[in-house]
Amino acid sequence: MAISVRPIGPEDGRVVARVLTGSWAGTTVIALGRGELIDAATLPGFVAELDGEVAGVVTYADRGDALEIITIDAVVPGKGVGRALLDAVRAVAAERGLARLTLITTNDNTHALRFYQRYGFDLVALHREAVERARELKPSIPKESDGIPIRHELELELRL
Numbered sequence: 331m332a333i334s335v336r337p338i339g340p341e342d343g344r345v346v347a348r349v350l351t352g353s354w355a356g357t358t359v360i361a362l363g364r365g366e367l368i369d370a371a372t373l374p375g376f377v378a379e380l381d382g383e384v385a386g387v388v389t390y391a392d393r394g395d396a397l398e399i400i401t402i403d404a405v406v407p408g409k410g411v412g413r414a415l416l417d418a419v420r421a422v423a424a425e426r427g428l429a430r431l432t433l434i435t436t437n438d439n440t441h442a443l444r445f446y447q448r449y450g451f452d453l454v455a456l457h458r459e460a461v462e463r464a465r466e467l468k469p470s471i472p473k474e475s476d477g478i479p480i481r482h483e484l485e486l487e488l489r490l
Contacts, residue, residue, distance in 0.1 A: 332380075332381070333378055333379070333380050333385065333409070333410055333411060333414045334378070334379050335376050335377070335378045335379075335414050335415060335417075335418045336376065336377055336379075337374070337375070337376055337377075338374065338375045338376060338377055338387070338389075342377055343371065345377065345384050345387075346370075346371050346375075346377070346387055346389075347371050349384065349386070349387040349403050349405060350370050350371055350387065350389075350401060350403070352403075352405075353401070353403045354370070354401065355470050356470075357369050357370055357371035358370070358468070359400060359401060359468075360464040360467055360468050360471070361391070361398075361400060366467075367467055367468065368391070368400060370389045370400050370401045371389075373389040373390060373391055373400055374389070374390060375387060375388045375389035375390055375401075375419075376388050376415055376418040376419065378404075378411045378414050378415050380406055380409060380411065383406075384405060385404065385405050385406040385409065385411045386402070386403055386404040386405050386406065386411040386412065386414075386415050387401070387402075387403050387405075387415075388401065388402040388403075388415035388416070388418070388419055389401045389402075390419050390422075393432065395428055395429045395430065396423070396428055396429060396430045396431060396432045396487070397419055397422060397423045397426075397428060397431055397432070398431075398432045398433065399416075399419060399431060399432070399433040402415055402416070402433075412445060413449065416431075416449055419431060420488070420490070423490055424490055428490060429489065429490060430487045430488060430489050430490055431451075431487065431488040431490065432485065432486065432487045432488075433446065433451070433485075433486055433487075434457075434483050434484065434485050434486070435483070435484050435486070436461055436475075436480050436481075436482065436483060436484070437478065437480065437481060437482040437483075437484060438474065438475040438476065438478040438479070438480045439475070439484075440478075443484065443486075446486050447486075449488070450488050451486040451487060451488045452486060452487060452488070452489075453484060453485070453486055454485050454486060454487050455484075455485035456482060456483075456484060456485075457482060457483040457484075457485065458481075458482050459481055459482065460481075460482060460483040461480050461481050461482065461483060462481065464483075
């Protein structure tokens with residue numbers, strides 16, 4: 331079971347849209363913390379494959395001294411796909427001489443928060459009630475997950 335990671339190419343449009351739609355109810359996401367709608371399918375990123383099948387997608391945006399991870403989706407969890415995708419984005423940031431990777435998640439996303447911290451990300455900010463503002467742009471954002479109200483954004487960074 332070998333994971334391979336490659337940059338998103340023009341031929342990947344349908345598969346990226348399928349993965350994003352499965353996780354985000356469409357390709358349009360809110361750049362949390364920025365309050366902007368972004369079509370994540372148009373961003374640079376990587377596709378991970380496991381034994382020839384799509385296993386995950388990550389997209390990112392250049393933010394000057396950092397790359398911001400906009401979406402990361404491991405279609406096949408628990409196999410190292412998320413780590414392989416983060417490694418690929420980290421390599422791009424290092425190649426460009428950038429100081430850090432950043433990302434924002436929501437307060438309910440405890441599994442991802444654990445994963446990011448184990449990878450080396452550090453919590454740098456809490457944006458209280460930010461998800462309520464995001465719902466003004468994307469009303470389909472759920473109100474809760476696993477019984478946890480989705481209200482706040484947690485900002486993390488990885489210093490390079």
